[in-house]
Amino acid sequence: MNKITIFLKKTLKALLWIIISVVLLIIIVALLLQVPSIQTKVVNYATSYVSNKTHTKVELKKISITFPKSVLIEGLYLEDLKKDTLLYAGELKINLAFRDLFDHHIHISSVGLENISLKVDRSENDSLFNYNFLLTAFSDSTKKDEPTTKEKSSWIVSVDDVSLENIRIKYNDQYGGTNFKGSLKNISLKMNELDLANSVYKIDELLVDNLSADILITSGHISDKNSESVLPKIIADKIEIKNTKLIYGDSINKQSLIADLNRFKLKDGAVDLQKQTVGVNNISLSKSNIRFNTTAKVINDSIVGAVDPANTNNWVVAVKDIDLENNAFAYMVMNKPEIKKVFDADHLDYKKVTLKAKDLSYSTSKTEVEIKKFNAIDQNGFAITKLETKFSMDEHSVTANKLKIKTRNSSIDGNFDLHYSSLKSLKDSIQFMVVNADMKKVSVTNSDITYFSPDLAKQAFFKNTKNVTTVSGNIKGPINNLSGENVTIRTGVNTIAKTDFKIAGLPNIQTATFSFPNLILNSGKTDIVMMAGPAIPKSIELPEIISMKINFEGQIKAFETTMGMSSSYGTARVSAKIDKNENFRSKVDITAFDLGRLLKNKEMFGPVTLTASTTGRGFDKKTIKATVQAHASQIYLNKYSYHALDLDGAIAGQQFEGKISLDDPNAAFDFDGLVNLNPKQEQYKFNFNLKGADLQKLNITKDDIRIGLVA
Template identity: 25%
Template structure:
């Protein structure tokens, strides 16, 4: 071998050895806390220069195999306000699996976090746009289509836990203000496939959490999302403790307030694409629901419109399956106690009647309890066994207890094994009504069939007046306060 070639080879080998030693030295250095602190300082320096704003990373730790930990992360927007802060972020991630297109996350924990998103008028600029712009490529004149022919990532996601996380979103352009405080969220995943839109949850628990939404402007018209439903969602168990939601829409005059003291739901099957939901148990305690609206605002102008949401969901199901959605919902057992429900048409005055009765523009129920078995709901038929129903309305009307086997379908409504008890009334045995169709009841009274077995039944005049107080001047109800029963 010529001497010149030998010298070149020796030089290349020496350079390669030097590179290996340098890389090995850097990797070894980064294994120690001092090296990882040095990496954090360099990352801070780079991001400050790149983003032109304050960036802090108090602590960075990793074993370069699984564990990644960040503490004291802070990022300001360009106005000097907090955009992101993280007390602690810990991820148990198989780093080397990323080279095999696998995302294996055993656990992810986020404590003491805050995210504050803003969009301002009149420029419609978000306070995070500067990050996108800083890392955008210089040449934006051509766009290379993304390669979607290769296999996507495979996911193995384990536990997710968030504690003391505050999320705020203030959109001056669309008039949307959202504030969410998460006390504790714990999720254990069974299966995740982002490419296949599959998300199956084993257990989820949410505690000490509040969500507040205020809409100050009419949102822009957007076409309903009725694309073919591809989401495959599953949930075995969900628990809520001390969770509240408030929603206020000023233009459409709607207000919703909900607080769940305790809820526990278990499910056997949730299959949205095939319109099937099979729940096992529902337990609800110490919960309030309140809804208020301006009655004069047309239904189609209300942002919260459940009927419209259901129509859009049905259309998405139809686009996915090629056939009309036909929902079936089952619930084996419900156990509900200590529930309050309120409804107000706040533009309507409180009713004034000769006797106190229910004001259907201003309803408030307290102490509601409901215990059911074997609920089955479909488009044409609903059946359920009611073991207990009780509650009181603010007018004084109360149900002490109620039991019945209920059938409600397109041609009949039936209550068997009925036992309804109020302070003034007891209705027992059987009540049923037959009709050709629900839509035609009002126009087909002569053909309406009534069936009843009401032995040992008493009906209190006072209960009738609770339900229809305007009848107080109608005989024989004028005797309601002195003669309680028929």
């Protein structure tokens, strides 16, 4: 930015110096002579004088002076010492307020330039520009004492209106490291104030048409002198730029900016580069293309934290209204490989970008904006069709109120608010971040999720790219004490989860405490297969419909819960309690649950109705100790329904000791004893009384065989 500013100031000063020098010379002559023929002779003398003084070629085709204010110059040609063109002016028309000259005021009411060619350069090893010979030729050679303080010129220069047509400028500064090449079809400029001494430029109206500019920054010589110049302050009532192409290249930082501006408008704006402030009432851009290319840099630990105070970003920006219509923006990190068909933060290329926003405010401490309308399509065809929100972000919070986002397949409608002590604290203290998410309706398609997180596509749930998941409800509180109200999640064909909840102790899931007092979950075979995929054994067939009511309190490994389940296979009710020492207590009630349909074997298995309870400790099959009581009023096995099966015993590892009895009309037995299958402890000690069994009715044999046994 400093190089560009210096370049602009030097170019402007060079132009003004050349023009003013010639104009002043002509003005003096014009005051003396008003006869055209005499004017021409004097001009010829003047050009000869300048040529002889500078030892360069100077030509002037025609001059016309209309006293007291108009000067018209045609065909001004000036060479540099290398006999290259320094300046050619096809036509230069200036209207001056001559009387102001007596007050040391050069007041140019209007200036018009047509067919101008300016070439400024300096070589890599020479700090002097090619126009320096003019300064040397006309400078006072008398040695003067250096002033102790800087004295400002007593002359005041002001310009009201400027009109430029067909302008070509080449600025090749190899020594300083700036190369500029530009051409212009038309510029119309109306100034309110031009204060070169204080670098204040007040523009009434600036209209630019067909500007082409190419800027390249290279590693030139760095001046040892500290620049004390004041950076410009530009105030503009109206700026309009059309059909303009700008190319900016930085070979030092390996960056480039290419901008094709179809139409750019600005109203009531002010930029103060010295104070780093921008204020604009209205800014608009339409049908334009802007592309920024950069390279990823490797950060050297030795330079981390070494910040140049001169480059400190303290910008304050305020824009009342922003209107972007049908533009294209691209951001490319050129030394990173592009990832196709997914979101790639290093390669962003958006088309059809439309934005209507108001009250944009940016500073290093806070950013605010109200987005009324936004839509865009990226290089992969992913489209944001709608975005509305009132956004705010500062050092301690991020807020998106009245957020409405739509893509082709997903949508978000809600209010979202995050609070934190600082952005740095999120790395180590995320548990203290406060969340307030009022989700009216969040509807997300799997294809949109995997577009931003492609690794999720490997999971079974996301293989169905068309699946839609919707979430509504309110989630609030710090991460380590989170609560949810009226939270509803829908996904798949008919999966619905509704609940309130409280979770304390996140983000550590293993030690966090969960409270789900009223979780209602409805799902079925199709959705469970979609979610779990290959984790479901092929030997089972899930129910088409499953409904559950769950109450859960506790941690992952220490909790108390009750669950009621109904399904197309039957019903069940489970209650369980587990503590941190693996002590557990549970009770199960199953009513007419079709085990045959579950195990895909209706010939062998069928409905089961039973109640069971357990109390014990441990979950390792080698060390578990528990007591078990169970009563089965119905067990369908091999096409026969057994009734009245009871079990009462104790389990220790792989050992069972207790009683089992069956009192069915066609089969009855009593078992009382011990069976130990623990390795190297095998033992069998029991009494078994088979009171009777009708093997034909039990579908064990086709013949009428009845047996009894005591062992």
